[in-house]
Each structure stands twice: as structure tokens, then as C-alpha cells.
Amino acid sequence: MTEDSDFTVSGALYPDGTSGRLKQDDSVGPGASYTYRWEVRPEFSPTDGDAACLTWVYHSHVEAPRDITSGLIGALLTCKKGTLTEEGRVDVDRDFVLMFNVVDESMSWYQEHNIQTFCSDPASVDPEDPDFQESNMMHAINGYMYGNLLHMELCQGRTVAWHLFGMGNEVDIHSAYFQGNTLLDRGHRADTLSLFPATFVTAAMVPLATGKWLLSCQVNDHLQ
Ligand SMILES: [Cu+2]
Known part of the structure; x- marks a missing residue:
């Protein structure tokens, strides 16, 4: 914790009220913006045995399940000193972030909008219908389904870093498989990385x- 008001502690209200004063960064309204600044102290750095950059996530804390389902989530990396330069990372060719999530669009703030916009007969849709609810379960990587994930180009022989995380509930146990390649995950050679909700994995691949x-x-x- 820091008293320096230039630094955000976490940007979240806590259910037990320990956030104290209502800060500007606790929530940001639609159309508004706020620049979050985190103080990354040496003790927050990846340790000797870690990858050069470790994977974390940020997400909305206001109505977390609904907000996350609507897309208010993303990755944050913390890197060892000297890893980042103006030109980018010195040790790997590229970073790739992958979010594995069975997205339940019944929980999205956009559900009604989606029904009105994309259903051929919106009036006939019953949001409580179990079949409709099942159809809203989107098995996605970075929100994309059916092999539509974009911009995944790697160069032969050049190391890339993979940053994986899972979100969601008990159905979100994932086994990310990289066909024909191996990765280095905390010193172990593997071709599959296991993910549970709210876990983060960092792995290197050549x-x-x-x-x-x-x-x-x-x-x-x-x-x-
Ligand atoms: Cu999965």
C-alpha cells in the first residue's frame, strides 16, 4: 500500500469496505476514462526461476461476472528489469495472450441487444429457455470461436512467449494444446498447458x- 495518490492500489471496492475512501478509480462510468498507474516494486518482479515476463489479468470489479462476460477483462505482464526496451522485449520475438473461457452470454450486459440484433424472431426468444441458455455458452479463445482467432503468426526458430489465463466457473477447466510444438513451462517441457478459472500460465516456445x-x-x- 502506498499513500502516494499518484499510485493506484488496486482500483477496486472491497465488499468489507476496507477500500476506505471512495476513490476515482474504483469504477469508471460508460464513456469515461481513467489512467491506472501501478507501482511495480522489485519485490513484485518475476524471480530467478520465473519466465522473464509473468502473466496477470485485470478486470472489472463493479459487477465482476457480468462485466467480465461483457468483455471487461485483459492481460497484464510484469517483467524482469531490463527485459523491456523502447523497441519491445529483448528476449523473445513476440508475446501472445490467450484467454480460455466458456463465455455465458446469458450473463452479458449485451444479451437483450444481441437478441434484438441477431435473432431472426426476437419476440419468440425466451431467455429462461434451457436450450437458449445452452446456445449462449460460447466456447472461446479470446472471445473467438470456430477457429476464428486472429493474428497468430510465428516465425520458425524465433522464441515466442505465451500468456494464458482462464476465467469463468466450474466448466472452465481447459487443456490448451499446441499441435506439433513443445513449450517450456516453469522448467518442464510440455505440449499442453492446463488452466483453471483465474489461473495464469506463462510458457516459452521455439x-x-x-x-x-x-x-x-x-x-x-x-x-x-
Ligand atoms: Cu477448454
């Missing part, structure tokens, strides 16, 4: 094969 390969979740139901 892509060897050229061409297209599959990045998928090994959980059968998710892949289908």
Missing part, C-alpha cells in the same frame, strides 16, 4: 515446423 497448426482445447466438449 516454433520448429512451418505451416499451419492447431491451437485448441483438449477438453472434448469444448473442442466440439
Whole structure:
């Protein structure tokens, strides 16, 4: 904790009221903006045995499940000193962030908008219908489904860093599989990274094969 008002402690209200004073950064209204500044002290740095940059997430704390389902979530990286320069990272070619999430669009703030905009007969839609609710479960990587994930180009022989995280509930147990490649995850060589809700994984990869390969979740139901 710091008394310096230039630094945000966490940007969140706590249910037990320990956030104290209502700060400007506790919530940001629609159309408004706020620049969050975190003080990254040496003790927050990745340690010797860690990857050079570690993966964290930020997300809305106001109505967390609904806000996150509506997209108010993203990744944050903390890096060892000297890893970042004006030109980017010195140790890897690229960073890739992957969020594995069964997104329940029944919880989204956009549900009504989506029904009105995308359903052929909006008046016939019953949001309480179990089949409709099941159809709202979007098995997604970074919010994309059916192989539509964008901008994943790697160069042969150049190290990339993968930053994976999971969100959601008990169905969000994922097995991220990198076809034809291996990764280094905390000293272990692997081709699959396991994810639970609100866990973060950082792994390095040197892509060897050229061409297209599959990045998928090994959980059968998710892949289908
Ligand atoms: Cu999965």
C-alpha cells in the first residue's frame, strides 16, 4: 500500500469496505476514462526461476461476472528489469495472450441487444429457455470461436512467449494444446498447458515446423 495518490492500489471496492475512501478509480462510468498507474516494486518482479515476463489479468470489479462476460477483462505482464526496451522485449520475438473461457452470454450486459440484433424472431426468444441458455455458452479463445482467432503468426526458430489465463466457473477447466510444438513451462517441457478459472500460465516456445497448426482445447466438449 502506498499513500502516494499518484499510485493506484488496486482500483477496486472491497465488499468489507476496507477500500476506505471512495476513490476515482474504483469504477469508471460508460464513456469515461481513467489512467491506472501501478507501482511495480522489485519485490513484485518475476524471480530467478520465473519466465522473464509473468502473466496477470485485470478486470472489472463493479459487477465482476457480468462485466467480465461483457468483455471487461485483459492481460497484464510484469517483467524482469531490463527485459523491456523502447523497441519491445529483448528476449523473445513476440508475446501472445490467450484467454480460455466458456463465455455465458446469458450473463452479458449485451444479451437483450444481441437478441434484438441477431435473432431472426426476437419476440419468440425466451431467455429462461434451457436450450437458449445452452446456445449462449460460447466456447472461446479470446472471445473467438470456430477457429476464428486472429493474428497468430510465428516465425520458425524465433522464441515466442505465451500468456494464458482462464476465467469463468466450474466448466472452465481447459487443456490448451499446441499441435506439433513443445513449450517450456516453469522448467518442464510440455505440449499442453492446463488452466483453471483465474489461473495464469506463462510458457516459452521455439516454433520448429512451418505451416499451419492447431491451437485448441483438449477438453472434448469444448473442442466440439
Ligand atoms: Cu477448454
